[in-house]
Amino acid sequence: MKQNMKKIFVSLLLLLLTLPLLAGTRVQAETAAADDSAHVIDKALLFSVSAHVELERRMEELENKYATKVIILTTNKLEDEALSGRQYSGIQAFAEDYYDYVVCGGVETTGIILAIDMGSRKMWVSTTGDEVGRFQSDIDYLLDRVVSRLSDGENDAAALKFVQLVEQKHKWGFYPPTVGKILLSIGIGLLVALIVVAGLKSQLKTVRQATSAHNYTVPGSFHLRRINELFLYSSVTQTAKPQPQERGVGGGGFGGSGSSGFSHGGGGRTF
Amino acid sequence: MSELVSFKCPSCGSPLLYSAEKGRFICEYCGSDFSFDEVKNADVNADTEFDWGDYKENVSEETLDGTVSYVCKSCGAEVVTDAVTAASFCPYCGNVIVMEENVSGLIKPNGIIPFRIDKTKLQEIVARYCRGKKLLPKNFLSAQKIEKVQGLYLPFWLYDCHADGSMGFDATRIRTWSDTRYNYTETSHYYVTCEGDMDFKKVPVDGSHRMDDALMDSVEPYDFKDLQPFAKGYLSGFVAERFDEDADSCLGRASARVKSSVASTFYGAVHGYATLTSSRSQIDLQDTNVSYVLLPVYLITAQYGGETYTYAVNGQTGKIVGDLPSDKGKVTRTFLGTALGVAAAALALLTFVF
Known part of the structure; x- marks a missing residue:
């Protein structure tokens, strides 16, 4: 009996000692959420420890260097989330309110938040303050690169890519052009060059066969003696008037205002 | 051997040249100059006029192929030239020569527009023409080449006519209205006919077989207020050709231009329709009268890339035309x-x- 008690005690001790190791690669969200200075609030436990540490370090650096608060927030089920008693059904409103109230404590701040809801498999990037203008034209570029990694289940890579793109935007001010933009630019260049060369070549061609004798008309000699109109038939066509339709919300970026009244930019995707 | 006329200075006997700039005949050796009337007095056929009817009646067939030889009255050399050449220079002594038989009698032109552009102005015109053309080969039309250019009087037929005709158009009018659910469009179809007439004066068509028709059309228009009665003196210092395409064969080109102008005038006169498409046209030329004139042209030829490019400059207005290489x-x-x-x-x- 004593032996059994000892085994149970040792087993419990070992279990207690190894429990953090079994959780191992995940970090308790509550710990992070409780920490006001945390940049990664990983309630859905998506990120590895190493990625979490790396993300925190780089987002801290961004905050110190560029005075922008960068946040990554994940949740398993949006419906379970509540802020000051308010329930959320949309990821955008949740992201904006979480940033305004939880991260910034109701004070308008410059920053950007990536919110990921694993329940609805939706993500939203919300910008505020100076970041609204900074990311306005490039939000689709950022969303496309993050969502493609989330769709592939590469959560660490998605978060690191998000931070890398925020760093890049602050460092360079722009993103490298996409293949589509490069091809479009080449197409525009070739088309304009073709028009310019054709225009310059047309300057070299001045010989035209004469097809009229207008220069040799005796002024005032034209006499219209008779003009007749014969009605043949008529036809009527009818087309239905377009009915006003409700505008749908697509996956592209658009801005809004959270319940705080602060201006936000951003956009979302489903993965 | 054909007859040849030359113009010599009454003072020193040297060849006389017509100056486009001064509008007078100049002796380059003694510096004397002479008015048109003084030269005109020497014209042996001053009172005769070209008449296409007389010409057709009296000249059954002409052979204008091959060459004709002349004897230069200045140096006695035998000058061989095209059968259509009306004026040129003796290649041995440089004397101005006019082939009498190609500008007199039944084929004496009714009129001539003298050169107004001299070679100095010509160089400016060509330089201006080449300026700003970024794809033009460098020094393509250099001053040196322009110096060798020769002024040329070319034969043109001028047609006067009265054009009378009628046209039919398929036309539509469109009315639109709408109610709460639909937009309606009513298209009414009509057949519109109109009749009318108009006059044309001096529609030019070149009568030279070897001249490119499009090039000669492009060098138009000429201001026929400057048209002078023909005198051989005007040819002095220039090359000239007589016609080798007759007035009947050139009438088709003039007729096509006149009919096209009448059609577009009718088109512009019919208003009030949404669409108007010509479906029938009957235009006849009446009272056609033709005159034969010589008009001034500078012809410039240049080689590039193994091809020959020809340019024409209107000797009266200075308008330059010609396709340039790139x-x-x-x-x-x-x-x-x-x-x-x-x-x-x-x-x-x-x-x-x-």
């Missing part, structure tokens, strides 16, 4: 430079703005 290297550089520049600008715009 430098392949310049075309490539311009194309690539523009494409790269625009592509870079577009990429910058797409990257930083959109």
Whole structure:
């Protein structure tokens, strides 16, 4: 009996000692959420420890260097989330309110938040303050690169890519052009060059066969003696008037205002 | 051997040249100059006029192929030239010569517009024409080449006519209205006919077989207020040709131009329709009268890339026409430079703005 008690005690001790190791690669969200200075609030436990540490370090650096608060927030089920008693059904409103109230404590701040809801498999990037203008034209570029990694289940890579793109935007001010933009630019260049060369070549061609004798008309000699109109038939066509339709919300970026009244930019995707 | 006329200075016997700038005949050796009337007095056929009817009646067949020889009255050399040449220079002594038989009697032109553009102005015109043309080969029409250019009086037929005709058009009128659910469009179809007439004066068509018709059309218009009664003296110092395409064979070109103008005038006179499409046209030329004139042209030829390019300058107005070659290297550089520049600008715009 004593032996059994000892085994149970040792087993419990070992279990207690190894429990953090079994959780191992995940970090308790509550710990992070409780920490006001945390940049990664990983309630859905998506990120590895190493990625979490790396993300925190780089987002801290961004905050110190560029005075922008960068946040990554994940949740398993949006419906379970509540802020000051308010329930959320949309990821955008949740992201904006979480940033305004939880991260910034109701004070308008410059920053950007990536919110990921694993329940609805939706993500939203919300910008505020100076970041609204900074990311306005490039939000689709950022969303496309993050969502493609989330769709592939590469959560660490998605978060690191998000931070890398925020760093890049602050460092360079722009993103490298996409293949589509490069091809479009080449197409525009070739088309304009073709028009310019054709225009310059047309300057070299001045010989035209004469097809009229207008220069040799005796002024005032034209006499219209008779003009007749014969009605043949008529036809009527009818087309239905377009009915006003409700505008749908697509996956592209658009801005809004959270319940705080602060201006936000951003956009979302489903993965 | 054909007869040849030359113009010599009454003072020193040297050849006389017509100055387009001064409008007088100049002796380059003693500096004397003479008015048109003084030269005209020497014209042996001053009172005769070209008449196409008389010409057709009296000249059954002419052979204008091959060459004709003349004897230069200045140096006695035998000058061989085209059968259509009406004025030229003796290649041995440079004396001005006019082939009498090609500008007198039944084929004496009714009129002539003298040169108003001299070679100094010609150089300016050509330089201006080449300016700003980025694809033109460098020094393509250099001053040296222009110096060798010869003024040429070319034969033209001028047609006067009365055009009378009628046209039919398929026309539509469109009325639109709507109610709460539909937009309606009523298209009414009509057949519109109109009749009318108009007059044309001096529609020119070149009567030279070897001249490119499009080039001669392009050098128009001439201001026929300057048309003078023909006198051989005007040919002095220039090359001239007589016609080798007759008035009947050239009438088709004049007729097509007149009919096209009448048709477009009718088209412009019919108003009030949404669409108007010509479906029938009957235009006849009446009271056609033709006159034979010589008109001034500078012809410039230049070689590039193994091809010959010909330019014509209206000797009265200075209008220059002619298709210029393009430098392949310049075309490539311009194309690539523009494409790269625009592509870079577009990429910058797409990257930083959109």
